[in-house]
Each structure stands twice: as structure tokens, then as C-alpha cells.
Amino acid sequence: MRWLAEICMLSYGTSNVSSVMPLHLTPEIKMYLMMFPELLVSVPLRLPATFDELDRFIDQLENRRLYILGKLADEEVLLTMSGDVPVQEGVEEFFEGRVVVDFGDEQSDGIVLGYVRDTATALIALSDMRFIFYNVPDALFEPWKGMRHHKSAFFATKGNEISLVHVELKHVNVVEEVL
Secondary structure, three states: OHHHHHHHHHHHOOOOHHHHOOOOOOHHHHHHHOOOHHHOEEOOOOOOOOHHHHHHHHHHOOOOEEEEEEEEOOEEEEEEEOOOEOEOOOOOOEOOOEEEEEOOOOEEEEEEEEEEOOOOEEEEEEOOOOEEEEEOOOEOOOOOHHHOOOOEEEEEEEOOEEEEEEOOOOEEEEOOOOO
16 A cells, blocks of 8 residues: 555655545545655755754654655655654654764764655754765664665765765764753
8 A cells, every 4th residue: 555655646746645546546545545644745855045944944844754855876765854763662862953963073063854765864954054864873774775884974966866975973963952
């Protein structure tokens, strides 16, 4: 069923699930397909121009949504825009909000945008609006195969093609929010 929903959504490239479902599906199947709001796809990913606007952008997302980032080695890369990365039970959350990315010789503020679909690889926007993929330890899923066993990489696109420049990180720390 999930496969059918994905085919419907990717074929039509719309964010309205009910408008792309074939009319001949039974009400039960339609109801099942509606249980997957993360199947909503927007093309392409358009982010705000400044780092400060990213917080509001993430907060405005009603559901987890899939965005097409581009292609790497002829494979389409989808981002689950959720502001977090699912982690194993009992592990400190890698949640929506600010992080500090430690490169060893420098640190940068960042915001977790989401993760490569069904992987442990987060996409983080840095304060200078560079983007970095980071394999989150103890995540629920395996690291994205596009990282080729590297822990982190800068992410950029040219046209529809993704390019990665692998970089060593010392650590990524979640910033605790002060209430």
C-alpha cells in the first residue's frame, strides 16, 4: 500500500493526496493511503534566504513532508522535512531546533531541517547558509548510502545534481532550549 501511495504521489508531484488517488480504489484503500501524510512531495525544496527565517519555516510545517533534493548517481534523493531524525528508544533525541556543529577548529550554529528519507542522515543548515549532511549516532535507520561511510559532508546542488564534499566533524550538539 505504501508503494502504491508513493507511486501516486511521485507521479503527479502534488501535495494533495486525495486529488491523485485513482477513482476506482475502494474507500478502505483510500483511507489507508491517507494515513501517510509524509508522502506529500513538493518540488523543488525552496528554503528561506536567511538562517533566522529557518526557525519559522520549520515551525510552519504541518506534517512531515518529502522534498526532492536532487539526484546523486542517478538516484533521486528525498528529504523528510521534519526538523528531527528518528532515534532509537532511550537515546537522547536529535530533535527540531538549534544545534552547534563542531568542526574542531571552529563551531557553527545550525538548524536541523530533517533527514534523507528512511535514513540516519540529517540535513543541517549552518548559520552561514551552507548545508551539511550528518549521520546521527543511534538513529532508528541506517546511514544514507550516498555518504559512503563518511560521517558528514557539505551538500550543494547544481541544477538537479547533488554534490557532496566530505568533511570531518568533531561533534554535533543539540542546543537545549531555555524556557
